[in-house]
Amino acid sequence: MTAQATDSSIHTPAGSPHFHFKDGALHAEAVSLQKLGQDLGTPLYVYSRAALATAFNAYKEAIGTRDVLVCFGMKANSNLAVLKEFARLGSGFDIVSGGELARVLAAGANPSKVVFSGVGKQVWEMRAALDAGVKCFNVESIPELKRLSAVATEMGQSAAVSLRVNPDVDAKTHPYISTGLKENKFGIAIEEAPAAYALAASLPGISVVGVDCHIGSQITEVDPYLDALDKLLKLIDELKTKGIILKHLDIGGGLGIKYDDETPLAPKVLLDKVFAQLQARGYAELQLVMEPGRSLVGNAGVMLTTVQYLKHTEARNFAIVDAAMNDLMRPALYEAWHGVLPVVPNSGANAPATTLYDVVGPVCESADWLARGRQMALNEGEIIAIESAGAYGFVMAGNYNSRTRPAEVMVDGDKYHVIRQRETFEDLIRGESCLP
Numbered sequence: 001m002t003a004q005a006t007d008s009s010i011h012t013p014a015g016s017p018h019f020h021f022k023d024g025a026l027h028a029e030a031v032s033l034q035k036l037g038q039d040l041g042t043p044l045y046v047y048s049r050a051a052l053a054t055a056f057n058a059y060k061e062a063i064g065t066r067d068v069l070v071c072f073g074m075k076a077n078s079n080l081a082v083l084k085e086f087a088r089l090g091s092g093f094d095i096v097s098g099g100e101l102a103r104v105l106a107a108g109a110n111p112s113k114v115v116f117s118g119v120g121k122q123v124w125e126m127r128a129a130l131d132a133g134v135k136c137f138n139v140e141s142i143p144e145l146k147r148l149s150a151v152a153t154e155m156g157q158s159a160a161v162s163l164r165v166n167p168d169v170d171a172k173t174h175p176y177i178s179t180g181l182k183e184n185k186f187g188i189a190i191e192e193a194p195a196a197y198a199l200a201a202s203l204p205g206i207s208v209v210g211v212d213c214h215i216g217s218q219i220t221e222v223d224p225y226l227d228a229l230d231k232l233l234k235l236i237d238e239l240k241t242k243g244i245i246l247k248h249l250d251i252g253g254g255l256g257i258k259y260d261d262e263t264p265l266a267p268k269v270l271l272d273k274v275f276a277q278l279q280a281r282g283y284a285e286l287q288l289v290m291e292p293g294r295s296l297v298g299n300a301g302v303m304l305t306t307v308q309y310l311k312h313t314e315a316r317n318f319a320i321v322d323a324a325m326n327d328l329m330r331p332a333l334y335e336a337w338h339g340v341l342p343v344v345p346n347s348g349a350n351a352p353a354t355t356l357y358d359v360v361g362p363v364c365e366s367a368d369w370l371a372r373g374r375q376m377a378l379n380e381g382e383i384i385a386i387e388s389a390g391a392y393g394f395v396m397a398g399n400y401n402s403r404t405r406p407a408e409v410m411v412d413g414d415k416y417h418v419i420r421q422r423e424t425f426e427d428l429i430r431g432e433s434c435l436p
């Protein structure tokens with residue numbers, strides 16, 4: 001990545017204008033991150049309400065009057081306050097578990113705008129989703145289809161089904177977040193889809209309504225989407241000859257965001273091309289469903305952490321901070337690159353020397369790093385922001401090394417709301433007991 005050798009203590013924040021410098025201090029909207037970190041402690045996830053709305057409205061404006069349902073891929077950030085914001089803005093939700101269903105219901109979202117994805121749906125999860133009245137199940141295998149048929153029949157219901165098809169396209173992204181290749185566990189191979197639809201149409205308790213794909217994440221090129229769309233439209237053509245008529249086409253999520261020097265694919269660019277293809281192929285009437293996760297929340301959040309120690313060794317300089325891989329797993333899991341910004345950059349004659357740092361946490365693993373090889377002028381005790389941490393940040397946090405998970409806060413103009421309390425030691429041991 002190119003920015004690694006540059007002085008990251010003074011770059012402009014990536015991705016969102018709602019994080020910006022004012023009077024030498026990084027702000028979320030009108031709130032100083034230094035003040036937030038001092039008031040609420042670190043590590044701390046900070047989201048901007050305006051940034052969430054801006055991201056959602058980019059989709060809304062791109063959609064215009066066309067029939068498109070945006071279902072927030074909520075595994076990217078499932079805090080109730082975030083879900084509630086998107087529900088207010090008119091979003092639907094893409095869920096992947098019974099737990100996520102419970103969350104969207106708790107947030108007061110409309111279940112008829114919920115699609116249920118995931119390769120391992122259990123009977124209780126199917127029942128809960130049928131009870132709630134979700135828009136459809138994105139079914140990922142024949143055994144799942146048969147199980148859903150049995151569960152719905154037993155409940156005297158009909159399950160709306162969209163088959164998740166694996167179009168075998170290369171999303172040109174990290175292997176761990178690529179999901180549309182033959183070797184991935186997701187979806188039904190496109191060659192097997194016609195037979196799977198024929199089976200679905202014949203099963204009791206199943207009502208075929210759509211087709212779905214999700215080819216990967218952090219995608220910055222439009223071609224993988226168009227390749228997948230082309231394959232899906234050929235499938236729809238074939239199904240039509242067999243009398244199977246679909247109502248919607250779901251192109252999944254996956255739009256990338258700006259972490260470093262990426263140029264993200266704008267929703268409008270994607271949608272205009274998708275609709276041109278739908279029009280050309282005679283499917284302008286088909287409802288389009290999208291499942292964006294990262295692109296709705298990623299640039300709307302940062303994680304604040306405090307420098308504990310500056311440790312200089314022969315080989316490297318370490319900024320040891322109070323956040324770790326358990327708080328933000330993406331670097332350890334995908335070698336992901338996040339920008340790092342001191343919230344009040346040091347400058348002037350008394351500033352410490354600019355030094356090449358690895359930003360690491362206190363967890364006892366060498367994979368416990370947040371950023372590597374960054375030029376920064378740091379002092380112990382100062383607060384730094386890990387940028388673009390709104391997606392796949394807190395949701396992946398855990399308690400390894402008996403660390404309590406961070407608090408989350410939502411900034412709204414010049415106000416802020418704690419939307420999740422920092423965990424306590426009592427939270428950590430809740431449910432544990434010793435032998436008599």
Ligand SMILES: *Cc1c(COP(=O)(O)O)cnc(C)c1O
Nearest residue numbers: 073117217253254291292293294
């Ligand atoms: C993760 C996921 C999404 C969201 O993906 P992003 O890359 O965050 O946009 C959408 N649909 C499905 C089925 C997913 O698993």
